[in-house]
Amino acid sequence: xxxxxxxxxxxTAQADEASFGDYFALLKPRVMSLVVFTALVxxxxxxxxxxxxxxxxxxLFIAIGGGASGALNMWWDADIDRVMxxxxxxxxxxxxxxxxxxxxxxLALSGLSVIMLGLATNWFAGAFLGFTIxxxxxxxxxxxKRSTPQNxxxxxxxxxxxxxIGWVAATGSMSVEPWLMFxxxxxxxxxxxxxxxxxxxxxxxxxxxxxxxxxHGRRATRVHILVYTALLAILALGTAFSGIGGPVYLxxxxxxxxxxxxxxxxxxxRTEEDSEADNFKVERSFFKLSLLxxxxxxxxxxxxALLKPYGLGGWS
Amino acid sequence: xxxxKNHELHQRRFSRNLGVxxxxxxxxxxxxxxxxxxxxxxxxGMATQEVQN
Numbered sequence: 227x228x229x230x231x232x233x234x235x236x237x238t239a240q241a242d243e244a245s246f247g248d249y250f251a252l253l254k255p256r257v258m259s260l261v262v263f264t265a266l267v268x269x270x271x272x273x274x275x276x277x278x279x280x281x282x283x284x285x286l287f288i289a290i291g292g293g294a295s296g297a298l299n300m301w302w303d304a305d306i307d308r309v310m311x312x313x314x315x316x317x318x319x320x321x322x323x324x325x326x327x328x329x330x331x332x333l334a335l336s337g338l339s340v341i342m343l344g345l346a347t348n349w350f351a352g353a354f355l356g357f358t359i360x361x362x363x364x365x366x367x368x369x370x371k372r373s374t375p376q377n378x379x380x381x382x383x384x385x386x387x388x389x390x391i392g393w394v395a396a397t398g399s400m401s402v403e404p405w406l407m408f409x410x411x412x413x414x415x416x417x418x419x420x421x422x423x424x425x426x427x428x429x430x431x432x433x434x435x436x437x438x439x440x441x442h443g444r445r446a447t448r449v450h451i452l453v454y455t456a457l458l459a460i461l462a463l464g465t466a467f468s469g470i471g472g473p474v475y476l477x478x479x480x481x482x483x484x485x486x487x488x489x490x491x492x493x494x495x496r497t498e499e500d501s502e503a504d505n506f507k508v509e510r511s512f513f514k515l516s517l518l519x520x521x522x523x524x525x526x527x528x529x530x531a532l533l534k535p536y537g538l539g540g541w542s
Numbered sequence: 543x544x545x546x547k548n549h550e551l552h553q554r555r556f557s558r559n560l561g562v563x564x565x566x567x568x569x570x571x572x573x574x575x576x577x578x579x580x581x582x583x584x585x586x587g588m589a590t591q592e593v594q595n
Contacts, residue, residue, distance in 0.1 A: 243554055246561030279579050283572060346576055
């Protein structure tokens, strides 16, 4: 081995060396931000007061649990992440982090988050977090993601649990309101991801993931988006008259659901030629609106909860 | 061969080691804070009273 080859191999090692940020990227920070926000709303909408530091810890450990399931998802899906353009740059496909490291990090953080949430709040919440990690990693990632075109619907359930965990962390018990928040995220996920699948089409085809666009065709996907959006609108407006709703929420829900339904209607009416002609402009704007949709609905629930101490939130 | 203190590995992994160190420090702060909150909370007080009775 010459000096030149040693230098070259050292340079390669430096370039491939995982930084702290690469390990953090395994936790899917963008997904984690959704988990943090919805769990926070679940915790604050609960009709009990929580010590601020305990509340902070609860959200932190729910976020770490969500991140752990993201790392386990990346470990299992490393083979398809290497194929898809959208995921090629992730730490494992890019060669920065080894698969075993992702598995170890995911398992360690799963255990830590469940135990710490149980200790910080209550064991019901801890167990619920453990179940959510199990559901996302085993039921969704390992089992159903590659075997059914309804994978997105099932995956949506895993992403919808955080507000329920937040509520349980605060109250130690269950009621209908957190399940309305669950249903909101659950019903929102399919139109959100199917819109993405419409304009990122070759990705899922190449990876062999049975997305609805591949198994049932793009026309069926467009119709599915409209049906789910209509059901979501009924649910979102119904939530306005529950314990977590109120005039602020109703106003937000009316505006956003009208816009969302309009977008879904336009998607359902478009042909592939229409979409190709403007580079999926309507689908892309629907996807962007979907991000705002969920954020503002949960934001409105949060506003209602924060107004309640002043006698303003809710319908009373 | 033992690693010298100024081995290039130390520089290369500085950010990773710093990140791990800060994370562990934050974890200690969280455990300490939780302990303080739990000990000063009413639940802990009731349990102590029960033991005394």
